[in-house]
Amino acid sequence: MKFEGKSVIVTGASSGMGYEIALEFAKEGAVVIAVARRAERLEELAKSAEGFAGKILPYAGDISSQAVNEGMIEFALKECGKLDILVNNAGVLDEFKPIGEVTNELWDKVMAVNITGPMYAIRKAIQVMETQEDGGNIVNIASIGGICGCRAGAAYTTSKHALVGLTKNTAYMYAKKKIRCNVICPGGVETEVMNGQQMSQMGIERVMSGLDSTLPQGKPKDIASTVLFLASENAAFMNGAVIVIDGGVSCN
Numbered sequence: 001m002k003f004e005g006k007s008v009i010v011t012g013a014s015s016g017m018g019y020e021i022a023l024e025f026a027k028e029g030a031v032v033i034a035v036a037r038r039a040e041r042l043e044e045l046a047k048s049a050e051g052f053a054g055k056i057l058p059y060a061g062d063i064s065s066q067a068v069n070e071g072m073i074e075f076a077l078k079e080c081g082k083l084d085i086l087v088n089n090a091g092v093l094d095e096f097k098p099i100g101e102v103t104n105e106l107w108d109k110v111m112a113v114n115i116t117g118p119m120y121a122i123r124k125a126i127q128v129m130e131t132q133e134d135g136g137n138i139v140n141i142a143s144i145g146g147i148c149g150c151r152a153g154a155a156y157t158t159s160k161h162a163l164v165g166l167t168k169n170t171a172y173m174y175a176k177k178k179i180r181c182n183v184i185c186p187g188g189v190e191t192e193v194m195n196g197q198q199m200s201q202m203g204i205e206r207v208m209s210g211l212d213s214t215l216p217q218g219k220p221k222d223i224a225s226t227v228l229f230l231a232s233e234n235a236a237f238m239n240g241a242v243i244v245i246d247g248g249v250s251c252n
């Protein structure tokens with residue numbers, strides 16, 4: 001029970017990695033606030049955790065909203081009296097569009113979910129964690145698109161690079177306050193994120209060029225295990241780390 005009594009928020013918990021991350025924390029005894037738009041999916045998730053050492057409490061809302069980000073943290077404080085761990089996992093793709101094809105609407109949507117939402121959450125979480133004796137722990141989920149130039153379209157690549165930058169800045173600024181902030185950069189993982197993506201022809205060809213498309217994809221569990229490690233005392237000296245988990249694809 002590594003996380004017994006810990007108060008954890010996981011955004012984007014209705015599917016994919018977020019779903020798995022929430023379950024793994026609950027197995028380890030945490031009280032998990034699971035955030036996403038689809039309330040019924042969150043209810044299902046909470047049911048799946050029945051009988052676990054910890055529990056999952058749904059909190060439905062759109063993560064691009066400041067009110068939802070601040071509301072989920074207030075909810076954690078009301079339920080647990082503290083916030084130990086924040087996992088900013090929610091994210092959306094961008095149709096793999098190069099900048100010449102990006103509309104204002106697409107840009108604004110991707111930025112709102114992938115970087116402005118996490119900024120609202122991190123800002124509020126820091127204000128809470130600074131006052132806690134044990135500080136706190138933040139894990140962000142970016143992408144190899146956050147460190148490589150062409151693993152998605154222009155908007156997604158920009159938003160995930162920004163999340164890597166915000167992670168490093170936060171890590172250093174609050175290093176003396178017992179607050180750690182790290183970021184995971186996954187490669188291809190089998191989740192719903194690609195569903196319904198209309199690929200820009202020019203974008204997808206460039207993203208895939210030189211890559212072996214037959215290399216195996218990861219599973220949500222591969223990412224969840226690293227999130228729990230980073231949030232644990234085993235990673236006490238890890239702060240501002242950028243962890244690539246992609247089966248080696250970005251070594252090419």
Ligand SMILES: NC(=O)c1ccc[n+]([C@@H]2O[C@H](COP(=O)([O-])OP(=O)(O)OC[C@H]3O[C@@H](n4cnc5c(N)ncnc54)[C@H](O)[C@@H]3O)[C@@H](O)[C@H]2O)c1
Nearest residue numbers: 012013014015016017062063090091143188189191192193
């Ligand atoms: N799957 C991959 O190959 C891959 C690779 C690199 C990075 N990522 C990143 O990993 C994270 C998790 O993605 P996933 O692969 O599990 O995808 P997913 O689509 O299965 O999950 C994304 C989650 O974010 C939630 N979400 C999206 N927009 C939201 C909004 N406006 N408000 C609230 N919740 C919202 C979705 O409901 C879902 O719960 C994302 O940040 C994604 O960019 C995924």
